[in-house]
Amino acid sequence: xxxxxxxxxxxxxxxxxxxxxxxxxxxxxxxxxxxxxxxxxxxxxxxxxxxxxxxxxxxxxxxxxxxxxxxxxxxxxxxxxxxxxxxxxxxxxxxxxxxxxxxxxxxxxxxxxxxxxxxxxxxxxxxxxxxxxxxxxxxxxxxxxxxxxxxxxxxxxxxxxxxxxxxxxxxxxxxxxxxxxxxxxxxxxxxxxxxxxxxxxxxxxxxxxxxxxxxxxxxxxxxxxxxxxxxxxxxxxxxxxxxxxxxxxxxxxxxxxxxxxxxxxxxxxxxxxxxxxxxxxxxxxxxxxxxxxxxxxxxxxxxxx
Amino acid sequence: xxxxxxxxxxxxxxxxxxxxxxxxxxxxxxxxxxxxxxxxxxxxxxxxxxxxxxxxxxxxxxxxxxxxxxxxxxxxxxxxxxxxxxxxxxxxxxxxxxxxxxxxxxxxxxxxxxxxxxxxxxxxxxxxxxxxxxxxxxxxxxxxxxxxxxxxxxxxxxxxxxxxxxxxxxxxxxxxxxxxxxxxxxxxxxxxxxxxxxxxxxxxxxxxxxxxxxxxxxxxxxxxxxxxxxxxxxxxxxxxxxxxxxxxxxxxxxxxxxxxxxxxxxxxxxxxxxxxxxxxxxxxxxxxxxxxxxxxxxxxxxxxxxxxxxxxxxxxxxxxxxxxxxxxxxxxxxxxxxxxxxxxxxxxxxxxxxxxxxxxxxxxxxxxxxxxxxxxxxxxxxxxxxxxxxxxxxxxxxxxxxxxxxxxxxxxxxxxxxxxxxxxxxxxxxxxxxxxxxxxxxxxxxxxxxxxxxxxxxxxxxxxxxxxxxxxxxxxxxxxxxxxxxxxxxxxxxxxxxxxxxxxxxxxxxxxxxxxxxxxxxxxxxxxxxxxxxxxxxxxxxxxxxxxxxxxxxxxxxxxxxxxxxxxxxxxxxxxxxxxxxxxxxxxxxxxxxxxxxxxxxxxxxxxxxxxxxxxxxxxxxxxxxxxxxxxxxxxxxxxxxxxxxxxxxxxxxxxxxxxxxxxxx
Numbered sequence: 001x002x003x004x005x006x007x008x009x010x011x012x013x014x015x016x017x018x019x020x021x022x023x024x025x026x027x028x029x030x031x032x033x034x035x036x037x038x039x040x041x042x043x044x045x046x047x048x049x050x051x052x053x054x055x056x057x058x059x060x061x062x063x064x065x066x067x068x069x070x071x072x073x074x075x076x077x078x079x080x081x082x083x084x085x086x087x088x089x090x091x092x093x094x095x096x097x098x099x100x101x102x103x104x105x106x107x108x109x110x111x112x113x114x115x116x117x118x119x120x121x122x123x124x125x126x127x128x129x130x131x132x133x134x135x136x137x138x139x140x141x142x143x144x145x146x147x148x149x150x151x152x153x154x155x156x157x158x159x160x161x162x163x164x165x166x167x168x169x170x171x172x173x174x175x176x177x178x179x180x181x182x183x184x185x186x187x188x189x190x191x192x193x194x195x196x197x198x199x200x201x202x203x204x205x206x207x208x209x210x211x212x213x214x215x216x217x218x219x220x221x222x223x224x225x226x227x228x229x230x231x232x233x234x235x236x237x238x239x240x241x242x243x244x245x246x247x248x249x250x251x252x253x254x255x256x257x258x259x260x261x262x263x264x265x266x267x268x269x270x271x272x273x274x275x276x277x278x279x280x281x282x283x284x285x286x287x288x289x290x291x292x293x294x295x296x297x298x299x300x301x302x303x304x305x
Numbered sequence: 306x307x308x309x310x311x312x313x314x315x316x317x318x319x320x321x322x323x324x325x326x327x328x329x330x331x332x333x334x335x336x337x338x339x340x341x342x343x344x345x346x347x348x349x350x351x352x353x354x355x356x357x358x359x360x361x362x363x364x365x366x367x368x369x370x371x372x373x374x375x376x377x378x379x380x381x382x383x384x385x386x387x388x389x390x391x392x393x394x395x396x397x398x399x400x401x402x403x404x405x406x407x408x409x410x411x412x413x414x415x416x417x418x419x420x421x422x423x424x425x426x427x428x429x430x431x432x433x434x435x436x437x438x439x440x441x442x443x444x445x446x447x448x449x450x451x452x453x454x455x456x457x458x459x460x461x462x463x464x465x466x467x468x469x470x471x472x473x474x475x476x477x478x479x480x481x482x483x484x485x486x487x488x489x490x491x492x493x494x495x496x497x498x499x500x501x502x503x504x505x506x507x508x509x510x511x512x513x514x515x516x517x518x519x520x521x522x523x524x525x526x527x528x529x530x531x532x533x534x535x536x537x538x539x540x541x542x543x544x545x546x547x548x549x550x551x552x553x554x555x556x557x558x559x560x561x562x563x564x565x566x567x568x569x570x571x572x573x574x575x576x577x578x579x580x581x582x583x584x585x586x587x588x589x590x591x592x593x594x595x596x597x598x599x600x601x602x603x604x605x606x607x608x609x610x611x612x613x614x615x616x617x618x619x620x621x622x623x624x625x626x627x628x629x630x631x632x633x634x635x636x637x638x639x640x641x642x643x644x645x646x647x648x649x650x651x652x653x654x655x656x657x658x659x660x661x662x663x664x665x666x667x668x669x670x671x672x673x674x675x676x677x678x679x680x681x682x683x684x685x686x687x688x689x690x691x692x693x694x695x696x697x698x699x700x701x702x703x704x705x706x707x708x709x710x711x712x713x714x715x716x717x718x719x720x721x722x723x724x725x726x727x728x729x730x731x732x733x734x735x736x737x738x739x740x741x742x743x744x745x746x747x748x749x750x751x752x753x754x755x756x757x758x759x760x761x762x763x764x765x766x767x768x769x770x771x772x773x774x775x776x777x778x779x780x781x782x783x784x785x786x787x788x789x790x791x792x793x794x795x796x797x798x799x800x801x802x803x804x805x806x807x808x809x810x811x812x813x814x815x816x817x818x819x820x821x822x823x824x825x826x827x828x829x830x831x832x833x834x835x836x837x838x839x840x841x842x843x844x845x846x847x848x849x850x851x852x853x854x855x856x857x858x859x860x861x862x863x864x865x866x867x868x869x870x871x872x873x874x875x876x877x878x879x880x881x882x883x884x885x886x887x888x889x890x891x892x893x894x895x896x897x898x899x900x901x902x903x904x905x906x907x908x909x910x911x912x913x914x915x916x917x918x919x920x921x922x923x924x925x926x927x928x929x930x931x932x933x934x935x936x937x938x939x940x941x942x943x944x945x946x947x948x949x950x951x952x953x954x955x956x957x958x959x960x961x962x963x964x965x966x967x968x969x970x971x
Contacts, residue, residue, distance in 0.1 A: 085680065085942075086942055089943055089944060091823075094941070096679075096698070096937075097679065100679055111814075117826075117828065193491070193494070193495060194493060230365070230491075230495075232493075250414075250415040250419040253423060254423040254424070258498065260364040261361065261365055261495035262495060264357070264364065265357075
């Protein structure tokens with residue numbers, strides 16, 4: 001009983017005043033969380049990682065987003081400020097916590113449409129479709145960026161970011177070494193025997209094309225990638241280079257160098273394999289940009305040594 | 306003379322027929338393999354591609370076939386040894402928790418001690434497997450390793466271990482997706498390492514089994530004879546178990562969990578006429594090898610350019626499941642006394658205990674409603690904040706309670722109809738059957754709404770339940786046989802779901818969400834709807850309590866007491882199927898509340914149907930409310946699947962109760 005009453009005393013004092021409930025929650029939230037840098041703009045929460053990176057790229061600090069521990073490890077950039085609240089898993093975000101954060105807008109992608117009824121009880125939902133089976137995602141990501149800018153009154157920033165990304169891609173394409181004219185596999189490793197291949201309708205595949213490179217994985221994909229595929233499928237295009245997107249599973253570092261078939265692949269024998277730093281698989285323009293930069297650095301490195 | 310020769314040939318021909326069958330299946334597997342090789346044989350020897358074709362043939366196609374044959378043989382031998390030593394036809398690496406234990410050890414090692422995984426995957430897997438089996442054996446020691454208890458404890462340990470594996474992966478933020486896609490059981494090879502490792506295991510295992518032929522034969526007898534024949538029972542038992550675990554965990558470490566072969570191969574060996582131990586030692590590994598080789602051939606046949614549709618380890622269930630279901634009637638098993646009436650004395654004060662359970666459930670609901678975590682830490686909500694949070698928390702609590710209660714009621718009905726204390730929606734595959742129904746609906750229409758999805762689930766679980774009972778009704782089915790059929794059916798339905806998830810389309814995400822189970826999207830409407838359904842569906846059960854009391858006594862007794870046996874049974878089955886499918890929509894098929902809740906209620910002391918039902922329903926609701934609350938609290942703000950927490954909570958408790966509570970009988 002004692003501990004119960006003590007806990008009751010620890011409640012935010014705001015509960016004793018009866019004003020409007022929404023205000024109370026917002027007040028409680030501001031007491032606990034640093035306010036976003038620009039108080040004037042809308043307070044946005046992002047369920048989708050692509051939306052999160054786009055927000056950050058436009059200079060908007062979201063109040064909350066999902067799976068930040070993994071985002072910092074797997075998407076890496078843009079850097080997420082410590083003040084952004086982690087809402088938990090993308091598939092089952094913590095609605096109670098989101099309610100306390102009380103954003104003015106929740107940004108999702110079509111992946112999370114099923115969450116809409118719950119999210120709309122908290123704030124209006126802004127949804128964009130970037131990934132559709134069979135459709136190259138880059139133009140859709142551009143459209144999503146502009147739409148988000150429009151929604152948040154950052155049209156100029158959004159336009160600038162879209163243009164900058166296009167210019168950057170063109171620039172990287174121009175400086176790509178001539179030797180990089182080979183087809184390229186972009187894969188991630190699930191274990192030491194299987195990989196996930198990124199196809200035409202993935203962001204990686206689309207950016208490859210924009211860099212003037214040929215995607216060596218011409219086969220079908222299911223939702224932008226094909227997985228799991230046995231490593232022997234890499235032998236289908238003998239003259240291709242292989243780009244492996246990090247991270248590698250724990251045992252792969254030991255077992256891959258011992259893998260006879262892997263070692264027999266022309267790309268491996270001839271040193272045409274590169275390990276890329278982690279990149280968000282289902283990202284928007286910031287991921288596309290990061291990918292373009294890492295790919296051209298890796299291919300430049302290959303021709304040099 | 307000619308006549309005699311004829312009859313002789315006829316008899317030997319008859320005796321040979323199972324061998325012919327297996328020879329035929331082996332030939333099909335070999336043909337598939339030959340087709341595969343011919344596809345890859347170098348056709349244009351000049352180009353660089355031809356050199357690669359040779360490499361693929363040498364380091365991929367050939368070792369893959371070798372691994373299929375070897376892993377199948379190793380699992381068949383391992384299963385046979387375990388079944389023999391434990392005198393338990395259901396014992397095998399999966400049902401004893403060995404595979405799940407090995408997998409947990411490997412998951413834990415790759416999260417917390419990656420260097421261990423880099424250097425010594427095999428020993429890590431063995432440690433996990435042996436720990437699981439030792440746990441199972443020590444828990445059931447006092448019951449004299451009675452087969453049904455051993456398998457129950459084994460399945461609980463397996464379930465708990467795989468729940469912890471899943472929790473570990475999730476707590477590190479990886480998607481469930483990776484868990485299913487890379488879940489293992491794929492036989493893809495790129496060098497000879499695994500094949501060599503497996504062949505040494507097989508050689509050592511077979512050699513040791515032949516050396517231990519005498520003790521093995523004697524251990525197959527009962528304890529008293531073994532003792533009088535002077536075998537150091539426990540030492541040799543333990544050595545053989547360790548050998549079997551070593552073999553099975555090597556398979557887990559090299560290619561992942563491969564279901565079903567360890568169980569099916571020895572059973573099929575017996576069915577095919579292997580009588581003596583020596584025959585079985587030859588037949589079980591052979592049959593295991595043929596099963597896995599054939600399955601792998603078919604899996605590769607079905608594979609497209611975008612990768613295989615289904616890992617071979619799950620595919621074994623698609624092939625072996627129906628085979629075992631079909632042959633099960635012919636399988637001779639030793640039947641053990643039923644657990645159903647053991648160890649409990651009827652309570653006099655049932656009413657007060659039900660009241661206590663009700664109050665506990667209510668208390669849990671209230672606590673779940675007001676106690677929570679926020680950005681500032683733990684808090685007890687009150688006033689306006691509570692009023693606001695109730696809109697979010699109450700539907701989840703309502704749905705969780707209703708789902709738990711429904712599973713408990715379904716479990717109780719199934720246990721009473723079959724007279725089998727281990728039967729439950731989860732064990733008999735009724736829950737995964739709902740998933741198979743859902744898969745079928747989604748395959749027909751990608752945009753099927755919740756109503757249609759529910760209808761599909763109900764039809765799926767109903768089909769499975771009816772199939773199980775038809776199998777059970779034929780040829781005087783004992784409890785082991787029904788459980789075997791249930792394991793086969795469950796594996797079959799899971800394989801269908803896995804295959805659909807591996808397609809990677811929009812429907813896969815629906816199935817994946819269904820499989821992991823979450824109350825997170827529950828609305829107030831859902832809560833009222835499920836609670837209304839609960840009342841609507843369990844009320845008839847309370848009214849039919851007399852049927853539930855009498856049906857376990859057998860058909861003749863029931864008919865003698867004037868019960869409409871067929872009609873009564875059908876009504877109960879339909880109710881149980883609807884209850885299971887509805888509950889699975891919210892908490893997934895894997896919670897095991899349907900098994901645990903009726904058991905707990907029985908262990909508390911409820912024996913008559915009506916109080917037993919009330920006790921089970923309340924226990925189920927209580928378990929699920931607590932699980933749902935914990936799933937939100939444990940890793941805040943990350944929310945874990947509720948079914949996972951429920952099995953983590955209920956599994957160990959049931960195992961504990963089994964170990965200590967129920968006295969030995971028979």
